[in-house]
Amino acid sequence: MVQGVEILTNVAPNTQAEILTEDALTFLAVLHRTFESTRQNLLVARDVAQRRYDSGVSFDFPAETSHIRADLTWHCAAPGPGLEDRRVEITGPTDRKMVINALNSGAKTFMADFEDSSSPTFANMINGQVNLRDAIRRQIDFEIGGKTYKLVKKPAVLLVRPRGWHLDETRLTVDNTPVSASIFDFAIYFFHNAYELIKCGHGPYFYLPKMEHYLEARLWNDIFLFSQSYIGLPHNTIRATVLIETLPAAFQMEEILFELRNHSSGLNCGRWDYIFSAIKKRRADRASVFPDRKDVTMTVPFMDAYVRLLIQTCHRRKVAAMGGMSAQIPIKNDPKANEAAMGKVRADKLREVTAGHDGTWIAHPLIHTIARQVFDEIMLGPNQYHVRREDVRVIAADLTNTNVPGKITEQGVRSNVSVALAYSTAWLGGNGCIPVNYLMEDAATAEIARVQLWQWVKYAARMDNGAPITVTFVDHIIDELAPTIKSIAPGINEKHLKIAINYLKGQIRQQWPSDFLTSDLMPFLTMADGVELKRQHSSL
Secondary structure, eight states, X not given: OOXXXXXXXXXXXXXXXXXXXXXXHHHHXXXXXXXXXXXXXXXXXXXXXXXHHHTTOOOOOOGGGHHHHHOOSOOXXXXXXXXXXXXXXXXXXXXXXXXXXXXXXXXXXXXXXXXTTSOOOHXXXXXXXXXXXXXXXXXXXXXXXXXXXXXXXXXXXXXXXXXXXXXXXXXXXXXXXXXXXXXXXXXXXXXXXXXXXXXXXXOOEEEEOOOOSHHHHHHHHHHHHHHHHHHTOOTTXXXXXXXXXXXXXXXXXXXXXXXXXXXXXXEEEOHHHHHHHHHHHTTTOGGXXXXXGGGOOTTSHHHHHHHHHHHHHHHHTTOOEXXXXXXXXXXXXXXXXXXXXXXXXXXXXXXXXXXXXXXXXXXXXXXXXHHHHHHHHHOOSSOOTTOOOTTOOOOHHHHTOXXXXXXXXXXXXXXXXXXXXXXXXXXXXXXXXXXXXXXXXXXXXXXXXXXXXXXXXXXXXXXXXXXXXXXXXXXXXXXXXXXXXXXXXXXXXXXXXXXXXXHHHHHTTSSSOOSOHHHHXXXXXXXXXXXXXXXXXXXX
């Protein structure tokens, strides 16, 4: 329909036709042709920076932007309508049932996720766009199995998280090049819904993931300005919250806010991806080997410093400092275990609100009451922008303090193997978030499991029993646990499990871990969508 645009699959013919309209594809193509070269340059810059870290260059706050950090006169935009109070945000993928349940959960906002909790099959991505479009127009109600799913009168305010800059949307090309998955998710949602969202009294609101440099935030801001002009929307209507979930971004919080200041609605502590990034970015540092994942808590030095700096930075610039996700989920049929799990959630939310956060994340509607009660008790106004945290003095060494108490145990190795295998297998089958041992696992937590196994093998770490962690040992654990994965992730495909096994065994043998498992496994989804392998060269 549009010159230079080719859709390489037809897995959801009816919904594709509704969403990938000629006008929407024209907009997408214009964005691609205008901004793709900048994205590619920024991805190259990531690789260059990683080589510098590998050579021993220390992480530090950028010298060239010290004037931005020192200038206390600039502030970010006022909250968009509906974003003044964000004390509880629920997150989850964009399937129809989840969208309705999340919007009805009682949470202030719902972050509909095309990223870490979604497996990006093309059907998932297209159907997700349809579901959000229908929810905004209040046309999403449906009935299944005798049960009716219907939006409440006043649902949560909608925010959308597109995929990260590193991912391509391999099922759609412009001028024979895959489009950015970030731009695809943003463009289709924005084009179809921006004006409808304003009619609802809100606006086009986004969460921006996995950035590593303030110039990546500048790219988003340029896209926002261009897109608003393209459809005739006033500039600065869009609002975006940035997840600080990479180690380099922690040193550039002020700069990221500055680049997006007229569109900014704050920063979020993306804790799980941040831990993953802390391991990956310091991959050449033998002194940065972490203990079991359960011991890398929000109170260890480098995580505590990151939280305190984020809150101080946001409140200095008068925007929201959002807390992160507790991994615990309700446990049925075991009241004692459930109370213990919910106690951990309660303690985590109390830590956040006491520190000065303006809101928190939940992954399950049944946790809303706990989070809401904690924040209502402490945060009496709509936010805590007045909590300036002027006592905070975070230096570069605080953000890279790898003194994490704890041990590496065989159970920790087994847990990481189980999570990495179960999640990768489920992801290949189209499911982007799964419960494992009463914890909700998504791409970020699976990434921690993957890179920890690599790290422990790379540096011949020893478990608390004195035994070394070797390739042979991890291979043995993988082979032993593989038959149990079906009980963890019911309905999995044997072919997908075999791919996950081979992938994990390959990862622990590499000199350096891959940047993202989602990038590594994306070709399998692309082929499953009927796209020939030769059309995927740019994404392999």
